[in-house]
Amino acid sequence: MPEPQGDTPGGPPRRGDRRPTMTDVAQRAGVSRALVSLVFRDAPGASTATRERVFRVAEEIGYRPDSAARMLASSRSKVLGVLLTVRNPFHADMVESIYPVAEERGYEILLSAASPTRDERKAVDALLGHRCEGLLLLGPTLPTSYIAELGRKLPVVSLGRHFRGIDVDSVHTAEAKGVRQAIAHLVELGHRSIAHIDGGRGPGSAERRKAYRAAMRKHGLDDYIRVLPGDQTEESGSAMANVLLAERSAMPTAVLAGNDRCALGFLDVVWRAGLSVPGDLSVVGYDDSHLAHLSHIDLSTVRQDPDRHAELAVRCVVDRLDGTRDQAAEFVLEPKLVTRGTTGPPGRSGIMRFASGGDGVET
Amino acid sequence: MPEPQGDTPGGPPRRGDRRPTMTDVAQRAGVSRALVSLVFRDAPGASTATRERVFRVAEEIGYRPDSAARMLASSRSKVLGVLLTVRNPFHADMVESIYPVAEERGYEILLSAASPTRDERKAVDALLGHRCEGLLLLGPTLPTSYIAELGRKLPVVSLGRHFRGIDVDSVHTAEAKGVRQAIAHLVELGHRSIAHIDGGRGPGSAERRKAYRAAMRKHGLDDYIRVLPGDQTEESGSAMANVLLAERSAMPTAVLAGNDRCALGFLDVVWRAGLSVPGDLSVVGYDDSHLAHLSHIDLSTVRQDPDRHAELAVRCVVDRLDGTRDQAAEFVLEPKLVTRGTTGPPGRSGIMRFASGGDGVET
């Protein structure tokens, strides 16, 4: 029984044995290959006794279905590709939520990371090469035309960014609502000069920027509208903080950052410059990624529910694959402002304190 | 369905055209399938003219080699699997470094994430199912026996954790050296009471713990040795900070955290309790993940070079696959202490200040 025949004719036991196949299981269990296939697909047509025997034998010889062969043989690969930015903590949260949902629906997940040295196209190419049936794009920054082209090939859902006029689903939060809540909160606390650090080409940025302007106008704060360029990274947050600090006189009392990462970078510089938050400056993020929860950061932010995003996104793609739906869907989730420790009433000493402290160096 | 060659043989829901195959390219280019295969594998035996024509046609019809079929047909899948913890910023750094190195060697990367709801075994299973030829395990917490078993099936390299006595390669830093540097730095600054927050079962933790004890003894600080339980998450950092704060009288003046994440959680609580860092308490992390660079954190930490880790790990696996080496290798990298803003001379007022400030609430 420890001698499966035919492996290495006349040779010694070989290092790194050939991976067992369905045929091996079938032979050893004394059934046909097709029967083993049935059992592993959990399809009807095998007796309970046989089923158990097959599983037992498979376990014994360490058989594991080969998903490459599976995909090849079946038209359905049952694989969904996920494009993410590996450093983005909100993406991390979503990936964690996606796995269980996909599994429940009977799909596997393939991850492909975009990074500064590996652009999103390349990452998507890898996914396509692996026969993904559908794609979940986490905050894609790809051009609309490219996304549209993808959408023609297979079901695609974009998380966090909506594409108008193309046949691609999207799941995102009502950016405008989140921004309105944040601005209303700040105004209520007494802020008037509220700046916004833009998210650049990042997902939702355009909507947030627009909503920021609208909300400010609604509160009669037209004169205080100020959009600072950024790109949803810590670096852009700290850069904009430096810009503001250099101005001294015109500093706003509150800042709505493009996302949590940006808010973190911003806070960094502000803290080190000796300003207190929220005493001198209130800061609001966007995402409620797990970083925002960290108590030494304790960031007020706009919550986007990753579980719900994942749930809907997977459902989007699966519905398309099942043919349940054949036109683009847009799911808009309700955002929710989470007020934590980085927002408070404006201190009247903000600029004063800063002016006396210089760049944090005593004179 | 009576349409064997048909467009839609009742298979998967199709959007647009059937995915083009090698046969389509061959027909359109007026050559054999085999020739197209040659061209795409960059194998010799095709004229430059034909080669160009094939590529042009492929481009035209949007052909993309199917890696499932490729893997199946070739014994070499040219795919390396990477196990990571999606929230770990140091893992993110390494993934970014792994992609280009693997590509250079002609390998694709498949990512599989472990998370609280998806354990490492499951993540590894997915990778194996996808025919990975080798595995890069980022800070695995799997039991040695399991890793050993994996190592018998395929080349495996463990990053950040070394397994003794089994046929598995590893790449990690000289933990002891990093710890010694950190302790020496703190001692030099004048600290005596230096505590260590343990990394639990995390990679390198045992070595760091041991090295911490040794280093303390070396400096004659036996009486100040103190290891606090932890697990390399922000949460454990903040929990231990609370433990220390509750003690008041016996608080150490410096803390060496199990990793950067732990240090961050720790700082959080300490800052919010009104202590100043490094005035009242110095903190050193471990990893030098990109979080440590953030200027508002500005964490003194022990640098582990992710690029170098990636380079060596990929080389490990590739060498094994090429048969260049057939016994376990261990690469030990030199760590380097990076002193930033969280370490400084011990303030003699640490406990006093805390005692007067209570829990951060004025009385």
Place this chain on the structure above:
DNA sequence: GCGCTCTACTAGCGCGCTCTAGTGATGAGA
């Protein structure tokens, strides 16, 4: 005996590709 259904199983094609073993065609060397 017939036809029918149901369960439990098997035969064998083909998914898209790689790769070995070829086939001509051309040219050099004897």
Place this chain on the structure above:
DNA sequence: TCTCATCACTAGAGCGCGCTAGTAGAGCGC
């Protein structure tokens, strides 16, 4: 003329599996 080599290319056998179409046998009614 006949090798022998080299080049550019092709035929066709699988890789491990899914899946359709089938079979064998039992049961059941007439």
